[in-house]
Amino acid sequence: MSDPAPVPDVPHSLVEARDVRVSLQGTEILHGVSLTARGGEVVALMGGNGSGKSTFVRAIVGALPTTSGAIDLFGTPATPQIRARLGYVPQRITAAGGVSATAIEVVTSGLLGSREKDGRVGSRLRGLLPPRDAKARAREALASVGIEDLAKRDVSRLSGGQQQRVLIARALVRRPRLLILDEPMAGVDLQSQVAFSHTIGHLKEEGVGIVIVLHELGAIGRHIDRAVVLERGCVTYDGVPPKDLGVHALPGHEHEHPHTDPPARDHASLGLEGP
Amino acid sequence: MSLLSEPLIQRMLIVGLLVGMAAPVMGTYLVQRRMALLGDGIGHVALAGVAAGWLAGSLFDLAQQDALAIPGAVVFAIIGAVLIERMRSRGTGADVVMAILFYGGISGGVLLIGLAGGSNANLLGYLFGSISTVTWGDVWMSAGLAALILAVGIGLRTALFGVTHDQEFARSTGLPVEALNMVVAVLAAVTITVAMRVVGVLLVSALMIVPVAVAQLLTRSFSRTMYVAMGIGAVLTLTGIWITVFHDIQPGALIVTLGVTLYVIVAAATSLLKGARR
Numbered sequence: 416m417s418d419p420a421p422v423p424d425v426p427h428s429l430v431e432a433r434d435v436r437v438s439l440q441g442t443e444i445l446h447g448v449s450l451t452a453r454g455g456e457v458v459a460l461m462g463g464n465g466s467g468k469s470t471f472v473r474a475i476v477g478a479l480p481t482t483s484g485a486i487d488l489f490g491t492p493a494t495p496q497i498r499a500r501l502g503y504v505p506q507r508i509t510a511a512g513g514v515s516a517t518a519i520e521v522v523t524s525g526l527l528g529s530r531e532k533d534g535r536v537g538s539r540l541r542g543l544l545p546p547r548d549a550k551a552r553a554r555e556a557l558a559s560v561g562i563e564d565l566a567k568r569d570v571s572r573l574s575g576g577q578q579q580r581v582l583i584a585r586a587l588v589r590r591p592r593l594l595i596l597d598e599p600m601a602g603v604d605l606q607s608q609v610a611f612s613h614t615i616g617h618l619k620e621e622g623v624g625i626v627i628v629l630h631e632l633g634a635i636g637r638h639i640d641r642a643v644v645l646e647r648g649c650v651t652y653d654g655v656p657p658k659d660l661g662v663h664a665l666p667g668h669e670h671e672h673p674h675t676d677p678p679a680r681d682h683a684s685l686g687l688e689g690p
Numbered sequence: 691m692s693l694l695s696e697p698l699i700q701r702m703l704i705v706g707l708l709v710g711m712a713a714p715v716m717g718t719y720l721v722q723r724r725m726a727l728l729g730d731g732i733g734h735v736a737l738a739g740v741a742a743g744w745l746a747g748s749l750f751d752l753a754q755q756d757a758l759a760i761p762g763a764v765v766f767a768i769i770g771a772v773l774i775e776r777m778r779s780r781g782t783g784a785d786v787v788m789a790i791l792f793y794g795g796i797s798g799g800v801l802l803i804g805l806a807g808g809s810n811a812n813l814l815g816y817l818f819g820s821i822s823t824v825t826w827g828d829v830w831m832s833a834g835l836a837a838l839i840l841a842v843g844i845g846l847r848t849a850l851f852g853v854t855h856d857q858e859f860a861r862s863t864g865l866p867v868e869a870l871n872m873v874v875a876v877l878a879a880v881t882i883t884v885a886m887r888v889v890g891v892l893l894v895s896a897l898m899i900v901p902v903a904v905a906q907l908l909t910r911s912f913s914r915t916m917y918v919a920m921g922i923g924a925v926l927t928l929t930g931i932w933i934t935v936f937h938d939i940q941p942g943a944l945i946v947t948l949g950v951t952l953y954v955i956v957a958a959a960t961s962l963l964k965g966a967r968r
Contacts, residue, residue, distance in 0.1 A: 499864030528863025
């Protein structure tokens, strides 16, 4: 990305969630979850099914309301205008809709929305139209995830991994300083996982803060700085991920290595699903 | 060609062209949202609006009892579209919403027309279309509404695509998702009341959806699907209307039958081409 978000050593956290509680249909799903991520830091949000990982990131991006707690983004309380500055990749099975759309069309749609901090009517109206350099930026974003050659292909005909990369490009086209990804590796082939790992490494070098929901660390394990583990809506672990998670969690890899690195925790104690 | 100088033929063709181009624009968004039958639901509510317009006309003792039929259809269709959108956004299943509108619209229409002292025969023109009765006033109204549909539907294409493609992502970017969803619903309602004159309530949805279905067989991008569908819609309506100038055939039924036939031919041809390439 030629206009990256910069400033790796920002004085404040890009995201700081404190004691966040979320209830859905009268049932509390998150019981006071906290998380921080700084520029250039990659935080893996992990846990089993139903642990509240996706609920938590959806609360951060404003897709779900919180019942209590605080979420600061870029050092200020999160508002729709502030949230528009982050890049979000929702959990999705496919990038396709009811009508055929090309990869570049999907990515271009990521350029809409609030572009200004003030949220005035003028800037909101401008946010309904793509900027003049939309196509060039969309191609740049597709190139950053290694699929520029697929720009004019129908996304419904792409593989699961390629579709996921289109959705990541749609988030990156906004040139965010903070990227939030909800299970981007679900249903993704190994080749796309490796390409995705390169993208994450590159963004990290540029100082982008990344929060990524994962079942397993997989190919991107080497880029993860911290693992935050959720279990039944509570944080059960927040610290350095065990070093070998990046290798053993690759598809098809049999877990053979004892966990000896600090903190000496195995999957079960972290509340993760086994490999 | 002298037929083209006939004012009635001119009016029919102009309205047909406008409706044929505008209807697939909104149809593209409905197909994208997997709500292809929404037009049918709103169309049935519009029928109740037609009957309510008749009832209002008789209550106010208007000389032309159906003078308020179209305004009634517009009002009811927009209210219906807003209700659908609100129910959908609150998680009510789209199929349930459609079913309620279907039954509520038809039953309400029949009851209201009875109360207005009319008969179900009065509704037939609206059920099956009545393009041969268009006035220059209808032409201007259709032109204005079609211009609105085309301007918003094409002008805000990227934003409306973004919202109909991935609502959660669109919301995270700060797009006014609820407002844009409402724009789609209201414009769909406007499209239906404009197209109702050409093909009738029962087939109005077909004019929105069938050209899009054909275009999808031919294109791979959202924008091209929309433009090709607009072209197909225009050709279908103009062809259908032109044929009915010479033959005593119901225009709405003919236009839709032409569209469905075109779909079958294009589907077969593309399937054969793919087979030959393998």
